[in-house]
Amino acid sequence: MGIFAIVTTEILPIGLLTSIGSSFTISDGMAGLMMTMPGFLAAISAPVVTVATARIDRRLMLGAFILLLALANFLAAAASSYWMILISRVMVGITIGGFWSIGAGLAGRLVPSEQVGRATSVIFSAVPLGSVLGVPLGTFIGDIAGWRTTFLVMGVFTIAVFAMLLVVVPALPAVQATRLNVLSGMLRGVNTRFALVLTFLIVLAHFGTYTYVTPFLEQVTHVSSGLITVYLLIYGVAGIVGNFLGGSAVTRYPRATFAAAAAMIASVTLLLPVLGRWDLGAVALLIVWGIAYGAVPVCSQTWFAKANPDSPEASSVVFTASFQATFSIGALMGGIVIDRSSPSTVMVLGGCAAVLMVFAAWFHRARKISFPESP
Numbered sequence: 548m549g550i551f552a553i554v555t556t557e558i559l560p561i562g563l564l565t566s567i568g569s570s571f572t573i574s575d576g577m578a579g580l581m582m583t584m585p586g587f588l589a590a591i592s593a594p595v596v597t598v599a600t601a602r603i604d605r606r607l608m609l610g611a612f613i614l615l616l617a618l619a620n621f622l623a624a625a626a627s628s629y630w631m632i633l634i635s636r637v638m639v640g641i642t643i644g645g646f647w648s649i650g651a652g653l654a655g656r657l658v659p660s661e662q663v664g665r666a667t668s669v670i671f672s673a674v675p676l677g678s679v680l681g682v683p684l685g686t687f688i689g690d691i692a693g694w695r696t697t698f699l700v701m702g703v704f705t706i707a708v709f710a711m712l713l714v715v716v717p718a719l720p721a722v723q724a725t726r727l728n729v730l731s732g733m734l735r736g737v738n739t740r741f742a743l744v745l746t747f748l749i750v751l752a753h754f755g756t757y758t759y760v761t762p763f764l765e766q767v768t769h770v771s772s773g774l775i776t777v778y779l780l781i782y783g784v785a786g787i788v789g790n791f792l793g794g795s796a797v798t799r800y801p802r803a804t805f806a807a808a809a810a811m812i813a814s815v816t817l818l819l820p821v822l823g824r825w826d827l828g829a830v831a832l833l834i835v836w837g838i839a840y841g842a843v844p845v846c847s848q849t850w851f852a853k854a855n856p857d858s859p860e861a862s863s864v865v866f867t868a869s870f871q872a873t874f875s876i877g878a879l880m881g882g883i884v885i886d887r888s889s890p891s892t893v894m895v896l897g898g899c900a901a902v903l904m905v906f907a908a909w910f911h912r913a914r915k916i917s918f919p920e921s922p
Contacts, residue, residue: 549613549712550673552705553646555681556620556639557585559701562686562779563694564761570694571629579882581636582758586875588640589647593868596645605649605719606712612646613709620702624695640871647867656719668794671845675790675837679783686776733865738854741911746847746866747873748904749809753840754877755884756816756897760833763819763890768829778833785837793842797849805846806908811839813901820891844870 560567560581568578600608619638626632654666685697733739764770764778789808797804815836822828847870851862877897884893 548708549609549646550650550670551676552708553616553643554674554677556616556701557643558677558682559685561758561761562682563689563697566689566694573629574886579758579878580633582878583875584633584636585640585643586871588637589644590868590872592641592644593648593864597648597864602721605721606716608649609646610709610713612642613705613712616642617702617705617709620698620705624698624702643871644867648864668791668845672787672790674844675783675786675841679780679787683776683780683783686779690772733855733861736854742850742854743869744907745805745904746869748900748907749843750870750873751877752812752897752901754874755881756894758878759881759885759890759893762885766890768823768826778830781830782833782837785834786841789838789841790845794845797846801849801853802908802912804842806905808839808842808846809901809904811835813898816894817898819894
């Protein structure tokens, strides 16, 4: 529930991008900074916060980050200027970096060892669930009562999650302090470096395009604002399916599963400017896109975990930092392109990045690099 609240808050501007932009009279690219800011801050806060709080009970830290998220939502709801929105997004970024770094690797402490893979998939199901429920519902509330009401509702929901987290989750005292030398040592491993490259390329491809899917649907497919909510809902449902399909396959076939997801995203984004002109084509491609991206976070996290089986929290830190930094770069680059060109150009460039990821995964296979055995 905590990750669901974080993911929903993080990507909520995708569905509200044009309405928030019009409220403050800014371009779609400038409004895209709402997606860029949290990622950069998360990339910085992931190692800094995790190392600084390494000896504090992990449940207390998760609660503190969720409380910060609630405050960020309330600030966004009350913002009188776009700069206040960006300040709230800074708070979101700190939350993402700290919560994800701790929470993404906690499955091993919450369930027996033979259930860790399934538990990780359940935890990561909150990512597409944020798309299937959070963003469409937030967009729907925004259409009816205004985007500020959406953030207000998210703030109230996050407070409820904060209370549940403190009551339900057991105490999780720190058992292995994550230090900077551990993080730097991980980066010398060849599998970690490949994980960084693959994550960079696929996340760049996805968020450089999906951040601006609403302008694409409005300008190219000519979808009404009410139907965009339905389209995002369909995408999110497909994402949940992709999360569990990817989670069940990536443990046995980490390379092939990750490459297959990238190939699907490449196909979708390259075909959207052509087939996305029609409603049926756009919906079909969004379904494929949802299935593909639903597998990406769990694939990326699994790659980092397999590359560093003895340091689960450190693996989560590197995963979070790389994922969020690339998230921001993708949203920023997509915003630059869309302000100077068109949504279709954004899709094509994102597709090219996804194709490069497929080639990088093939290169990893061609070099016959294998993962160390997990404990």
